[in-house]
Amino acid sequence: MYLEYFNLAEKPFSTSPDPRFFYLSAQHREAIAKTEYAVTERLGLSVVYGDVGTGKTTISRRLLQQFRDEHKFNAVLLTHPAYPSENQLLRAICQEFRIGKSAKAKLDLLNLFQAYLINEWRQGHRPVLIIDEAQTLKPPLLELLRQLLNFETNTEKLLQVVLFGQNELRDRLDRKPNLKSRVAMWGALTTLTREDTEAMLRFRYQVAGGGSLPLAPAALERVYRYARGVPRTTCIICDNALLKTFLAGAKVVVEAVVDTVYEEMSGPVVQPHETKIGLLRKQEQEVLHG
Ligand SMILES: Nc1ncnc2c1ncn2[C@@H]1O[C@H](COP(=O)(O)OP(=O)(O)OP(=O)(O)O)[C@@H](O)[C@H]1O
Ligand SMILES: [Mg+2]
Structure with missing residues (x-):
């Protein structure tokens, strides 16, 4: 769907076990x-x-x-x-x-x-x-x-x-x-390190015929934080994030997009500077005060 938009020959983050897309950590x-x-x-x-x-x-x-x-x-x-x-x-x-x-x-x-x-x-x-x-x-x-x-x-x-x-x-x-x-x-x-996660994403994007990976640095951080180095989850998040970015008519995946993808997968996200209780209070205030 987004292949032409990002100048890709094939899907970079498909979850099928294709050895061509295998990054050797x-x-x-x-x-x-x-x-x-x-x-x-x-x-x-x-x-x-x-x-x-x-x-x-x-x-x-x-x-x-x-x-x-x-x-x-x-x-x-x-x-x-x-x-x-x-x-x-x-x-x-x-x-x-x-x-x-x-x-x-x-x-x-x-x-x-x-x-x-x-x-x-x-x-x-x-x-x-x-x-x-x-x-x-x-x-x-x-x-x-x-x-x-x-x-x-x-x-x-x-x-x-x-x-x-x-x-x-x-x-x-x-x-x-x-x-x-x-x-x-x-x-x-076991799971990949932060560096290997990034290298795997860049590698897969290139194998798919793409140029440089269209993920903002903060978006990459979020991908790693949410997928915790699990290659399959990493690929699923990135596939969804590329699609959302395409639908929004943007060219680079930003962190908010990754947050939304993750929320859709797993429910509301708690940011590191927010404790769970803090987040609940914030939501309570939003409900009370609109
Ligand atoms: N080193 C890697 N480089 C690129 N992609 C990877 C790598 N490791 C896993 N993946 C991708 O992650 C996904 C899951 O990989 P795979 O199906 O081989 O995992 P698995 O260990 O067999 O999982 P399961 O435990 O569910 O059987 C696939 O899309 C695969 O391409
Ligand atoms: Mg398997």
């Missing part, structure tokens, strides 16, 4: 490097967990793309892994890897999968199973992953598994010590 870079390392060194299992909306799904897609571009890897991504039973999850995994054959009994499925892994290994291929939303995996499904990770030669794991999930994933793994002890690399994602 130090923590994101580290999480990617750890998972790449675990997979290329065939360490078996690596885990990236973190706060809601901090980039886990986007990294999982980026890794998938990256591994698919390299011929020796055979990477698949499961985005909704919470299957009702182990067999269903195992069948889904076999399907993703295009194993072709299937079976009813778990043992037969496991045998099929093992034969596939050995065959891939002989051909120098490296199967990589990436699972997003791994915090939804119930204990029996985690147990199945442990079994799959057991397929190994004397020196290497035949299957590489990368799990992405919200912080709850850590708790789930705490309750499965025999799987947890196999995690060779841990990556953690």
